[in-house]
Amino acid sequence: MLHLLQIDLKKLFSYRTFWIVCGLYFLTIGFSTASGMEFLKWLANTFDKFGSELNINRIPLYHFPDVWLNLVWWSGFFKVLLGIMTVISITNEYTYRTIRQNIIDGLSRWEFLFSKILTNFLLSLASVVLVFIIALVTGFIYTPEINWNYVFTDLEFYPAYFLEIFTFLSFALMLGILVQRSGLTIILLLLSYMLEAIVKANIDDYFPWLIQFFPMESISALVPLPFYRYAFQEIQDYVDPASVAIALGWAVLFNYFSYLKLKRSDL
Amino acid sequence: METVLSIKGLTKNFGRLRAVNNISLEVKAGQVFGMLGPNGSGKTTTLGMLMGVINPTSGEYSWFGRPPDHEVRKKIGAVLEHPIFYPYLSGQKNLELNAKIKECSTQNISNVLELVELKDRRDDKYKTYSLGMKQRLAIASALLNEPTVLILDEPTNGLDPMGIAEIRELIKKIAANGKTIILASHLLDEVQKVCTHFVVLKRGNMVHCGPVNDASKGSETVEVNAEVENLSEVLMKFSGTESVNRENGFFQVTLRDDFRGKDLNKFLFDQGIIANHLVTKKKSLEKMFLEILSETN
Numbered sequence: 001m002l003h004l005l006q007i008d009l010k011k012l013f014s015y016r017t018f019w020i021v022c023g024l025y026f027l028t029i030g031f032s033t034a035s036g037m038e039f040l041k042w043l044a045n046t047f048d049k050f051g052s053e054l055n056i057n058r059i060p061l062y063h064f065p066d067v068w069l070n071l072v073w074w075s076g077f078f079k080v081l082l083g084i085m086t087v088i089s090i091t092n093e094y095t096y097r098t099i100r101q102n103i104i105d106g107l108s109r110w111e112f113l114f115s116k117i118l119t120n121f122l123l124s125l126a127s128v129v130l131v132f133i134i135a136l137v138t139g140f141i142y143t144p145e146i147n148w149n150y151v152f153t154d155l156e157f158y159p160a161y162f163l164e165i166f167t168f169l170s171f172a173l174m175l176g177i178l179v180q181r182s183g184l185t186i187i188l189l190l191l192s193y194m195l196e197a198i199v200k201a202n203i204d205d206y207f208p209w210l211i212q213f214f215p216m217e218s219i220s221a222l223v224p225l226p227f228y229r230y231a232f233q234e235i236q237d238y239v240d241p242a243s244v245a246i247a248l249g250w251a252v253l254f255n256y257f258s259y260l261k262l263k264r265s266d267l
Numbered sequence: 268m269e270t271v272l273s274i275k276g277l278t279k280n281f282g283r284l285r286a287v288n289n290i291s292l293e294v295k296a297g298q299v300f301g302m303l304g305p306n307g308s309g310k311t312t313t314l315g316m317l318m319g320v321i322n323p324t325s326g327e328y329s330w331f332g333r334p335p336d337h338e339v340r341k342k343i344g345a346v347l348e349h350p351i352f353y354p355y356l357s358g359q360k361n362l363e364l365n366a367k368i369k370e371c372s373t374q375n376i377s378n379v380l381e382l383v384e385l386k387d388r389r390d391d392k393y394k395t396y397s398l399g400m401k402q403r404l405a406i407a408s409a410l411l412n413e414p415t416v417l418i419l420d421e422p423t424n425g426l427d428p429m430g431i432a433e434i435r436e437l438i439k440k441i442a443a444n445g446k447t448i449i450l451a452s453h454l455l456d457e458v459q460k461v462c463t464h465f466v467v468l469k470r471g472n473m474v475h476c477g478p479v480n481d482a483s484k485g486s487e488t489v490e491v492n493a494e495v496e497n498l499s500e501v502l503m504k505f506s507g508t509e510s511v512n513r514e515n516g517f518f519q520v521t522l523r524d525d526f527r528g529k530d531l532n533k534f535l536f537d538q539g540i541i542a543n544h545l546v547t548k549k550k551s552l553e554k555m556f557l558e559i560l561s562e563t564n
Contacts, residue, residue: 007367014356101351104318105368105408106341266281267320 004115005122007107008089012119017088025081026130032078033071033134036061037142062142065154069226069237071135072161075127076223079165080190082123083172087185090116090176100267109262113177117255120169128162160222160239167219167247170254177258192216215254218246268295270332271416271447272317277326279312279471286312288471289326294449294464296415299442301462301479302451303556309471310451311348314420318345330416341369344409345418350401354394358385358404361393362411371412379407383437399430406437417441420451435460459552467559475559479552489528490517492544493535505534517544 012018040059060066093099102112140146172189179185196216203210211217221243272294279287287309294300302310315321317328319340330339352361359376366373380386383403388396396404402422409417419438423431438461442448452458458465459479467475495501502511502518507526512519520531528547535542 003367003370007364010360010364010367011353011356014360016355096353097351098353100320100347102368103320103337104340104345104347105365106337106370107368108337111337264322266315266322 001114001118004111005118008115008119009122012089018085021081021085021088025078025085025127028081029075029078029127029130030134033074033131034138036070036074060143062138064139064143064146064150065152066226067135067139067142068154069157069223071131071138072157073223073226075131076161076164076220079127079168082127082165083168083189084186085123086116086120086169086172087176087189088182089119090173091180091182091185094176094180095182097267103267110259113255113259113262116173117170120166120173124162124165124169127165128158131161132158154237156239157223160244163244163247163251164219164222167215167251167254170251170258171215174254174258174261177261212243213246215250218243218250222247268297270294271296271298272328272330272449273332274313274317274328275326277313277316277328278324279309279316279321280324286471287316290468290471290473291326292466292473292476294447296447297445298464299438299448299450299462301458301465302449302468303455303458303465303552304453304468305560306453307470308468310468311420312471313468314345314347314418314449314451318343318347318418320347341371341412342414343416343418344412344414345420346405346409346422347418347420349421349424350405352393352401352404352408355392357390357392358396359389361404362408365408365411369412375411375413379410382410383407398425399427402426402430402434406434410441414446416447416449418449418451421453422450423452423454423457431457455553455556465552467556469560474562487522487526487528488548489520489522489531490544490546490548491520491531491535491542492517493540493542495540498540501535501538501540502531505531507531507534 040061061070093102099112103109107115139151171192172185175185175188175192176182179188193216196214200211200214200217212221221240223239270293274293275291277287277290278285290309290313302313304310312321316323317330317335319335319337328335330343333339352358353364356364358380362376362379363373366376377386380389383406385400385403385407388400393401393404402424406419406422409419422438423434426434435457438448438450442461448461450458450462462479464478465476466473491498491502498518499511499513502508502520505520507522507530509521509523511521522528522531528545532542532545
């Protein structure tokens with residue numbers, strides 16, 4: 001298994017685009033998550049009423065344990081960058097036809113796919129670690145009084161966040177294998193939320209119970225929008241097991257479809 | 268002799284097109300096996316099936332007497348069609364990657380790079396290589412795991428005459444080490460120079476299979492010239508003459524079976540004619556090939 005991961009990483013580590021996309025990803029996540037308070041201050045300064053109606057220092061954006069869910073939810077938006085990296089990685093293999101040579105050289109089709117899945121796994125893990133570290137640091141900076149009971153509560157959102165990223169990357173990998181052209185695949189990936197939203201809007205009146213089973217919906221539902229708690233006090237502050245099951249199901253299905261397609265195609 | 272490759276009834280359809288039709292053959296250890304055929308005759312498709320990248324429609328094949336799997340491919344060195352590498356990686360890194368895939372040691376890399384004379388350029392990116400260098404890197408990669416079987420598909424495609432000669436020497440060198448080589452090509456000269464056995468494909472059908480030496484058996488052609496005005500008439504009088512053609516300023520005399528060049532020489536001498544040019548030509552594979560193809564029309 002490690003052997004397969006090494007093969008795929010060897011392809012990526014000398015590839016400049018990989019470092020650029022990953023660099024952009026980690027920079028945008030790092031800067032945007034760490035500058036939330038600055039943004040609130042800017043809002044308060046720009047709009048007079050904003051500051052008087054809400055005391056921004058009383059919004060515990062970065063206080064333990066709120067910081068965990070807040071940052072995880074926000075970071076979820078940037079997964080599309082990692083998705084693009086996955087798409088580039090797989091469609092390159094088709095453009096250069098190296099997938100063919102890899103098979104000729106002795107990888108089985110499953111091993112080839114599995115090396116890509118392992119990389120997706122690693123990227124998801126790296127993202128989780130990054131967000132965790134940022135949350136830990138900002139939490140210690142902004143929380144006025146550290147209460148150790150609160151520091152490590154609500155951490156179950158991290159496994160959920162991992163599943164969110166991994167399922168999305170599995171989806172990107174499958175799209176890449178089905179479409180094989182990088183430009184078209186990236187466009188489809190970017191449109192997937194919108195396309196799903198259109199379908200959802202149309203069936204909302206007839207089969208509302210079906211909506212939770214949609215792939216993009218299910219991975220969004222893993223980490224609920226946290227900011228309601230500052231307005232209504234109550235939010236879902238746990239990971240819903242049903243959405244975990246659905247998202248996990250999709251992750252398995254996406255990778256299985258990739259395998260089926262790869263197994264049947266002539267390379 | 269050990270059977271390296273055995274194919275039974277291999278067939279591939281692409282939609283309605285039948286690219287390979289019911290091919291059966293055997294390759295024994297130590298053979299240099301040529302696959303001939305015009306463009307689009309199914310050579311690469313056949314090799315693609317043997318290397319697991321194309322799923323056969325029907326039929327089966329076995330390597331070393333065992334049903335094929337990906338492990339056996341690690342022991343075969345293969346270059347199909349044109350060289351394929353990661354353009355952004357250096358030659359060295361591409362080979363390191365291949366070594367990882369084939370699960371063989373990286374120690375061999377400098378040896379094979381030396382063999383194909385790419386050592387100076389090993390750290391340059393693959394995309395900066397010339398076509399000849401790319402071809403040579405592909406051969407280096409195929410030799411990386413010291414395979415007992417080597418599959419080369421048009422290895423001299425797009426090379427200049429010097430490059431072609433180099434690759435041909437390389438193939439001979441490799442064959443001399445007792446490796447089994449399967450060589451697909453439409454350059455007949457090339458196959459004749461290096462191959463021991465050959466198969467001819469035409470529109471996916473196997474139309475001939477046998478040793479190269481057999482191909483050059485049979486009637487001889489003798490190229491003659493002499494400073495005599497009515498040479499053509501004299502040649503026609505020779506009892507062993509099948510036909511006489513004038514080509515490139517020489518007379519090409521096709522002899523009947525059982526007649527040899529020396530018989531013609533003796534005849535001319537008896538007629539008081541001394542030839543200033545007399546060459547016995549074995550039937551070239553090219554002629555044989557064209558004959559085979561036209562027979563099957």
